[in-house]
Amino acid sequence: xxxxxxxxxxxxxxxxxxxxxxxxxxxxxxxxxxxxxxxxxxxxxxxxxxxxxxxxxxxxxxxxxxxxxxxxxxxxxxxxxxxxxxxxxxxxxxxxxxxxxxxxxxxxxxxxxxxxxxxxxxxxxxxxxxxxxxxxxxxxxxxxxxxxxxxxxxxxxxxxxxxxxxxxxxxxxxxxxxxxxxxxxxxxxxxxxxxxxxxxxxxxxxxxxxxxxxxxxxxxxxxxxxxxxxxxxxxxxxxxxxxxxxxxxxxxxxxxxxxxxxxxxxxxxxxxxxxxxxxxxxxxxxxxxxxxxxxxxxxxxxxxxxxxxxxxxxxxxxxxxxxxxxxxxxxxxxxxxxxxxxxxxxxxxxxxxxxxxxxxxxxxxxxxxxxxxxxxxxxxxxxxxxxxxxxxxxxxxxxxxxxxxxxxxxxxxxxxxxxxxxxxxxxxxxxxxxxxxxxxxxxxxxxxxxxxxxxxxxxxxxxxxxxxxxxxxxxxxxxxxxxxxxxxxxxxxxxxxxxxxxxxxxxxx
Amino acid sequence: xxxxxxxxxxxxxxxxxxxxxxxxxxxxxxxxxxxxxxxxxxxxxxxxxxxxxxxxxxxxxxxxxxxxxxxxxxxxxxxxxxxxxxxxxxxxxxxxxxxxxxxxxxxxxxxxxxxxxxxxxxxxxxxxxxxxxxxxxxxxxxxxxxxxxxxxxxxxxxxxxxxxxxxxxxxxxxxxxxxxxxxxxxxxxxxxxxxxxxxxxxxxxxxxxxxxxxxxxxxxxxxxxxxxxxxxxxxxxxxxxxxxxxxxxxxxxxxxxxxxxxxxxxxxxxxxxxxxxxxxxxxxxxxxxxxxxxxxxxxxxxxxxxxxxxxxxxxxxxxxxxxxxxxxxxxxxx
Numbered sequence: 001x002x003x004x005x006x007x008x009x010x011x012x013x014x015x016x017x018x019x020x021x022x023x024x025x026x027x028x029x030x031x032x033x034x035x036x037x038x039x040x041x042x043x044x045x046x047x048x049x050x051x052x053x054x055x056x057x058x059x060x061x062x063x064x065x066x067x068x069x070x071x072x073x074x075x076x077x078x079x080x081x082x083x084x085x086x087x088x089x090x091x092x093x094x095x096x097x098x099x100x101x102x103x104x105x106x107x108x109x110x111x112x113x114x115x116x117x118x119x120x121x122x123x124x125x126x127x128x129x130x131x132x133x134x135x136x137x138x139x140x141x142x143x144x145x146x147x148x149x150x151x152x153x154x155x156x157x158x159x160x161x162x163x164x165x166x167x168x169x170x171x172x173x174x175x176x177x178x179x180x181x182x183x184x185x186x187x188x189x190x191x192x193x194x195x196x197x198x199x200x201x202x203x204x205x206x207x208x209x210x211x212x213x214x215x216x217x218x219x220x221x222x223x224x225x226x227x228x229x230x231x232x233x234x235x236x237x238x239x240x241x242x243x244x245x246x247x248x249x250x251x252x253x254x255x256x257x258x259x260x261x262x263x264x265x266x267x268x269x270x271x272x273x274x275x276x277x278x279x280x281x282x283x284x285x286x287x288x289x290x291x292x293x294x295x296x297x298x299x300x301x302x303x304x305x306x307x308x309x310x311x312x313x314x315x316x317x318x319x320x321x322x323x324x325x326x327x328x329x330x331x332x333x334x335x336x337x338x339x340x341x342x343x344x345x346x347x348x349x350x351x352x353x354x355x356x357x358x359x360x361x362x363x364x365x366x367x368x369x370x371x372x373x374x375x376x377x378x379x380x381x382x383x384x385x386x387x388x389x390x391x392x393x394x395x396x397x398x399x400x401x402x403x404x405x406x407x408x409x410x411x412x413x414x415x416x417x418x419x420x421x422x423x424x425x426x427x428x429x430x431x432x433x434x435x436x437x438x439x440x441x442x443x444x445x446x447x448x449x450x451x452x453x454x455x456x457x458x459x460x461x462x463x464x465x466x467x468x469x470x471x472x473x474x475x476x477x478x479x480x481x482x483x484x485x486x487x488x489x490x491x492x493x494x495x496x497x498x499x500x501x502x503x504x505x506x507x508x509x
Numbered sequence: 510x511x512x513x514x515x516x517x518x519x520x521x522x523x524x525x526x527x528x529x530x531x532x533x534x535x536x537x538x539x540x541x542x543x544x545x546x547x548x549x550x551x552x553x554x555x556x557x558x559x560x561x562x563x564x565x566x567x568x569x570x571x572x573x574x575x576x577x578x579x580x581x582x583x584x585x586x587x588x589x590x591x592x593x594x595x596x597x598x599x600x601x602x603x604x605x606x607x608x609x610x611x612x613x614x615x616x617x618x619x620x621x622x623x624x625x626x627x628x629x630x631x632x633x634x635x636x637x638x639x640x641x642x643x644x645x646x647x648x649x650x651x652x653x654x655x656x657x658x659x660x661x662x663x664x665x666x667x668x669x670x671x672x673x674x675x676x677x678x679x680x681x682x683x684x685x686x687x688x689x690x691x692x693x694x695x696x697x698x699x700x701x702x703x704x705x706x707x708x709x710x711x712x713x714x715x716x717x718x719x720x721x722x723x724x725x726x727x728x729x730x731x732x733x734x735x736x737x738x739x740x741x742x743x744x745x746x747x748x749x750x751x752x753x754x755x756x757x758x759x760x761x762x763x764x765x766x767x768x769x770x771x772x773x774x775x776x777x778x779x780x781x782x783x784x785x786x787x788x789x790x791x792x793x794x795x796x797x798x799x800x801x802x803x804x805x806x807x808x809x810x811x812x813x814x815x816x817x818x819x820x821x822x823x824x825x826x827x828x829x830x831x832x833x834x835x836x837x838x839x840x841x842x843x
Contacts, residue, residue, distance in 0.1 A: 324726070329727075346718055346719060359711055368707065368711060
């Protein structure tokens with residue numbers, strides 16, 4: 001086994017905080033090493049040292065036996081270490097077309113000519129796109145593309161750099177199952193060419209699909225290395241968390257009165273109409289792949305877009321929210337997905353992030369009652385176990401999982417009739433996921449809770465009932481029971497048997 | 510708190526204090542109530558405009574039209590009193606309404622027509638500069654001037670209107686504090702209360718930081734953005750009224766520097782108390798800072814043409830405080 005990159009004794013502190021405590025890690029060529037770790041374990045810091053964003057305080061890194069201490073990301077990339085970061089928009093330039101995006105490193109290279117040769121650029125871009133199975137008009141502006149396409153472009157762009165060590169940080173978080181498959185196929189091609197791959201992910205389904213070895217991190221140290229042929233996934237999760245994680249066991253709750261109804265609802269021109277009723281004290285997971293219509297339902301109930309066709313009834317009366325404000329005033333709350341774009345107000349502290357939608361309930365003639373706000377926030381901090389110094393911490397100083405807890409706390413802090421949670425576990429480690437899940441279940445007595453998730457194991461973990469959507473149409477509703485899982489899976493992936501087999505792997509994760 | 514933290518938080522205020530002490534020692538007559546009031550008076554109009562532009566900066570916008578709104582108010586008030594021979598009250602009300610309408614149009618252009626803020630308000634600025642010249646064919650307005658129609662104007666600036674710009678209240682000393690200073694302080698307090706202590710202000714800051722998130726939290730983002738431009742338009746027209754009351758004529762050439770000076774004050778305000786964001790207190794201090802510096806240098810016989818250079822240098826230093834030293838200064842703004 002040839003070692004591409006050897007990390008030994010890396011220490012890194014930020015102020016008094018020691019984030020990495022003597023990390024040793026080997027990354028062999030032609031293998032996919034998956035790095036797992038809870039939020040705040042030090043994964044991102046380690047990656048940033050490898051790709052030249054941070055400098056280690058002590059310890060050293062060698063690349064193919066030679067000392068490697070990149071001074072900048074450009075330096076790291078010259079040496080063949082290429083990184084695809086989690087934040088997609090750092091990887092693409094929205095105002096340029098796909099071809100320029102793919103070839104941007106060539107454009108930035110000083111040795112290439114002064115004048116742009118559009119035709120040549122496009123030809124080469126097309127070549128890159130075809131090796132990636134990227135089915136896109138390369139003259140289209142990236143601005144007009146969806147998140148998934150942008151992510152694929154960011155990854156394709158990394159490929160043009162002929163990497164020796166490729167680092168991917170949560171690359172599938174906005175990809176559909178098909179796109180993820182394309183990515184995995186590509187990664188295995190690269191692996192055969194001898195590239196060492198470091199793959200960071202929380203997703204069990206990803207890890208099962210591509211891991212050759214698993215390395216886990218906890219509290220700034222390597223806590224486990226798993227490279228025996230049949231990988232011990234359970235062991236890896238335990239090593240990552242430092243404790244055995246009991247699979248959340250659900251007591252299906254007694255449902256209360258019906259609160260909300262969808263009648264003859266159609267999500268788009270081509271979908272079939274369906275009816276659904278949501279009850280008090282019931283948690284329903286609405287699942288389906290990317291583009292299955294989850295977001296359309298959530299947006300309609302929260303007053304962002306109307307339903308394509310059909311009616312909504314709240315307490316038996318017609319409900320047609322004009323705006324989110326209207327929905328909120330009627331007790332219908334939504335915690336949106338993609339928290340950094342849709343939820344986090346990065347200039348604010350925890351308190352002000354938490355109470356943002358309810359400022360009117362905590363003010364007197366428009367003047368804010370700041371003591372009330374702080375009290376409200378500290379209660380949520382305790383309930384959700386948010387790790388922080390005080391409720392006055394800037395929200396951006398928190399780790400991703402804790403930021404997500406603040407966003408969930410925002411909508412749990414007041415009473416609601418219906419709570420919509422769109423991808424509440426996005427980019428959150430298992431510990432935080434369990435904290436959030438149990439808080440949602442504990443507080444659900446007086447409302448109907450709808451959780452929109454694309455990962456089926458997340459649905460199984462939290463819901464009383466599971467609704468499956470497929471390509472904009474309703475496909476079925478099931479009690480959350482072991483015996484229903486097979487049925488759910490077959491609907492989930494649109495009947496294909498192969499898909500079912502692949503997906504079922506993720507269920508036990 | 511470590512040294513950098515201390516420097517970021519109090520550095521600018523200490524610098525201001527140091528300047529005051531320095532000038533008090535080296536410039537004869539700098540220290541004293543009359544000189545202090547003079548400084549306040551010299552910055553009161555720019556300060557009022559700067560407070561308005563602060564409101565637009567809070568929602569991550571920008572209002573380039575404030576200077577021209579102020580000069581339009583100057584010309585409008587003169588026109589109403591001198592040409593139309595109406596009362597001071599009518600002049601003031603028409604100026605305030607004009608300011609509000611310009612702000613509303615700016616807001617609608619930005620929110621509904623989706624014109625970027627800089628371009629919308631730049632267009633408005635141009636439009637107003639032209640508009641204020643049309644009724645008098647580009648001439649200043651004063652009693653006894655000839656109108657395009659051939660008539661001679663007979664109206665006069667009313668005494669109560671001039672009172673706004675010229676009267677001084679007794680405060681320990683006789684005739685000490687001019688009305689514009691009082692209005693500057695009042696506008697400052699109102700804007701500060703609104704931005705810092707009300708939920709509307711809090712939501713406007715939220716919009717400036719993450720518009721989508723604030724909309725999804727149920728706030729009417731468009732309403733607040735329009736409101737910011739209306740505030741900016743009204744404060745600019747107040748500035749114009751005071752300028753008119755001070756000059757006593759509709760001087761077409763006045764107020765050229767208002768835009769740059771007030772934008773500078775608002776941006777210098779970012780550096781005060783390490784806020785790294787637009788804030789009313791900082792804006793007021795920013796305006797005073799420039800005033801102190803200019804007054805001190807003038808008393809030390811620095812020539813008038815160095816003034817813009819001094820202001821520019823202060824602005825650049827303040828921006829370094831805000832963006833290079835403070836970790837909060839990630840946002841580039843405009």
